[in-house]
Amino acid sequence: MIKITVSASKKYDVIMEQNALNKAAELLSQAEIKSDRKLCIITDKTVNSFYGKESGILWQNLSQAGFRLYKYVFEGGESNKTMSTVTAILDYLADNKFSRSDALIALGGGIVGDVTGFSAASFLRGIDYIQIPTTLLATVDSSVGGKTGVNLKAGKNLAGAFWQPSLVIFDPQVLQSLPQHMILDGIAETIKAGFINDKTIIDEAENNISIGDNRFLTQLAAKAVEVKRKVVEEDERDNGSRQLLNFGHTLAHAIEKCSNYRISHGHAVAKGMAIVSAAADEMAWTSVPCAGKILEILKKFNFPLDCPYSPSQLTEAALQDKKIRGNKITLVIPESIGKCRLKTIATDDLEEFITCGMDALKGM
Template sequence: MSNILLSSSLDEIGSIVSRFQTGGKVAIISDENVYDLYYERCRQSLDTAGFSIIGYKFKVGEKSKSVDTYIKILEFLAQNKLGRSDSIIALGGGVTGDLAGFVSATYLRGVKLFQIPTTVLSMVDSSVGGKTGINLESGKNLAGAFYMPEIILQDANFLSTLPMKELHNGHAEMIKMGIISGEELFKKVSEPLYNMDLNHISTLIKTCSELKMEIISTDFHDEGRRQILNLGHTIGHAIEKLSGYKISHGEAVAKGLSVISDISEMMNYCIKDTSDAIKNTLKKCKFNQEMPFSAEEISKAVRNDKKVRNDEISLILIEEIGRCKIVSMPLEEFDNCLREAMNRREI
């Protein structure tokens, strides 16, 4: 398995794609915002390198990660005669990477994929590791495939155009990686991103994405150690779905991390100091930890989570900063733990 992470400029994408493809077509897929900002630069670089370029843009937001948008893109590629020796570029944030990645995995049974993440969240998390997918009415990422890009191009210059809410959205995944990694990284990501310069943020992104690559390198299909990357996500995905995706992924994951730290303490997996350290960090970094839904609503939404098997769910619980544990428990026990933890919360 390879997942090549390049620190490079968007203007070099033409020469980079040339390493994997000689001539032919390249389809650039982006949401409307990113398309308007960066499509022309990407197109010019590819044109100079001798490629024929087609572009597809879709509406901004999680709701575009749908069956409808997915089918429209497949039809667009077919109508424009994209062939098996051609390729797709996912230019954008997490929604674009997941959606275009799933298109790449399934169109003509697989065409080359190049990921160019443009947000903190997509650089740290969603572009790394080969998970692609779309949402169904019943839940998040319920249709998808494991499909590796040829490369992931990280251009730190994208960070300068991001609004503060997008920096904040990606910060939750960085805090998650700090909890998984240990005290050194946890301390580094425990400051608000608006207090950091872009070079510092870029360095943290590189550290977090390389750590994720190391974790998935021995468990590509998410059957063992890779599952620890789901820390905070079972509850987080339920919150996203219940909100109609009005609550961002980062905000939802932060809420999930907060509740999971309480459950971990309540079940005696970690001491109170560990739980408090996580919640205090989330508070310091301006994450709202209030739960907008009841335990019963979250439990119902969790039933559609991919990690539910034979009426049991795999939860990632925290033992200490730097050590998490995969714990399988009956759904009824999870319901009781969630209800008790939320009743005891003092945020």
């Protein structure tokens, strides 16, 4: 068992253990979530069919321990990550007389986690919730750190709350049900954590590319969560150093948007890291050249690094980002392998920066 304790505004454990779902009640009890509570499992249709069923391991384990279980299943996908889904969940909880001492379980990927977390933050002005991520991406990214939220018409994640979970449980067994491209999505974020703050992730990924090996993936994921823990503890509300986690993300969000979300998040992050690191080398903003190594790793995992959009298309999409204040934009720039820093540039200079990166990539 791997246990990482996050000391944010709330203190909680991230538990990573093979077959952890079989002992969920015990883990909840250790996190002071006792079995006299009501629990509502919130999940989407796909994950429900794998891990949400009343006959399944999780439900059986929790109900045998005495928890009064409820379940709310919604249609998955970005188009349902909305205020109306949250409203429907809140109505469901109120109709079933959930109180401040009851709790929610987010069972699923990042969308389920974000929607459930925001519902937990908003119901009765805040109740507990537990993250049980069922993708590698959610495990290393959204399940830890308390950023919750939904999309608005104008863009992604524009509404939400900072609301930390009471516990995160990752059972590597869930990786068995993931197609390879979804494993890769998680690997992109894992490698990203390495580039930001932990060179050993890069070293290990370099020597071992067995993406079907759960033990290997769990070890890398734990290191990525450790990077996230440090950053979140330092800057929970994302006013400074937490922005380092956005390495590759300004461009990733733009690429996702331009593709109408046909390019998945992790794959877009891989492309984004490639472009940014190539541009940063060109601009001589890195202390040592970084793009070569970054591309080498990404290619080892067979990430397609082509970008079908022009710098002007990407710039336009990027400048709609919610984080832009005034006429400046903060980028995450690699300094060396395992270290990134924030650099603020004028929004007017963004297109030139992207062009420079994309041009440099062509020759690599």
